Amino acid sequence: MVDLTQLMEDEVFMAFASYTTIILSKMMFMSPATAFYRLTRKVFANPEDCASFGKGENAKKYLRVDDRVERVRRAHLNDLENIVPFLGIGLLYSLSGPDLSTAVLHFRLFVGARIYHTISYLLPLPQPNRALAFFVGYGVTLSMAYRLLKTRLYL
């Protein structure tokens, strides 16, 4: 039987595992953030969620759309749209034998950029803060994709 713990002794793979776990945990934080704004602002999407605030017609006034809640939800969706490619491409890139310091630079830049993206989105900071954060993360993923396709293409 192959000793799987050996995979975890590969430094690039361990670095990928650490940074991925951090950025996915950050993304998960968006769910309680949405719930926080929904509860404090009493803005709900489902009738059963605001049943404790009133019955029937009285509860319907809580079924509305709120700017603040939508902002968190857009940040969450943007995370999904960018972290999913990082997850797939980054995993394959980590297994393709890249240079350790280059790989770690990629992972650090991506995680830093996505955290800054969330801060820019939620405060919000004026543009082009969020746009820059987006493009750094985007560029990192494209750079890993480029290396993969250049060295390991098999169609």
Place this chain on the structure above:
Amino acid sequence: MVDLTQLMEDEVFMAFASYTTIILSKMMFMSPATAFYRLTRKVFANPEDCASFGKGENAKKYLRVDDRVERVRRAHLNDLENIVPFLGIGLLYSLSGPDLSTAVLHFRLFVGARIYHTISYLLPLPQPNRALAFFVGYGVTLSMAYRLLKTRLYL
């Protein structure tokens, strides 16, 4: 050449593969569920989708938003938001050499909680059914992330 089938002989990894396949298949079921409600309620998002029900102005009345359809779409998006972290963190966790019974417990709890979440969302069941299902799945993923960062951190 490394014998990849050996990876599949690792029991934790095989368990992860089985539960992941099940929960991703469940998530995929949300697409036909949305299509079912769109077709039976004649609620569409694109003009080309309802072209067979009428032409021009006549077709426009089908381009609307429906509570039932939006409910399925919200359940689907919530699945994505929670299953993506499980996928990434769970894969790395499975490779980090956890105890088999602990790992299987994590996977079973997560898959059970997400299936119950979907049932609670679609029926719908009164709160806190859906909230509890959400938090069980959320806690399982965080518990795997915690173990990964505690034992394998490499920054």
Place this chain on the structure above:
Amino acid sequence: MVDLTQLMEDEVFMAFASYTTIILSKMMFMSPATAFYRLTRKVFANPEDCASFGKGENAKKYLRVDDRVERVRRAHLNDLENIVPFLGIGLLYSLSGPDLSTAVLHFRLFVGARIYHTISYLLPLPQPNRALAFFVGYGVTLSMAYRLLKTRLYL
């Protein structure tokens, strides 16, 4: 230490890596496509994004919903909903030792179907173009899930 480059010498895994990188890059293209339509049509979701077009009340007229932008966003979300299961199930399938030509056929069909789906959605082509593209990609993922659960079930 395990030589990870050996994993990349497995032909099925290399094919999976190539096709996954291509389809994830295609999905990433939806972000600049959304930005393109937002900028050329002056349709924004956040006040800070259109601050350069005017101040205060004057800027608010750009905070609106546009058919064209929403179409790209729906195509992007549909990509996420379908590529995430492909990513998870396809990775596990690739490691389960499938026949090379069968595996490559799966990957090619999926990538072709998803590219055709995007074209059908953005032009748009009349139905059932988009529906067919969707079902081909959907069927490919289910076929891989079926093989996984049939040969490697461990619950």
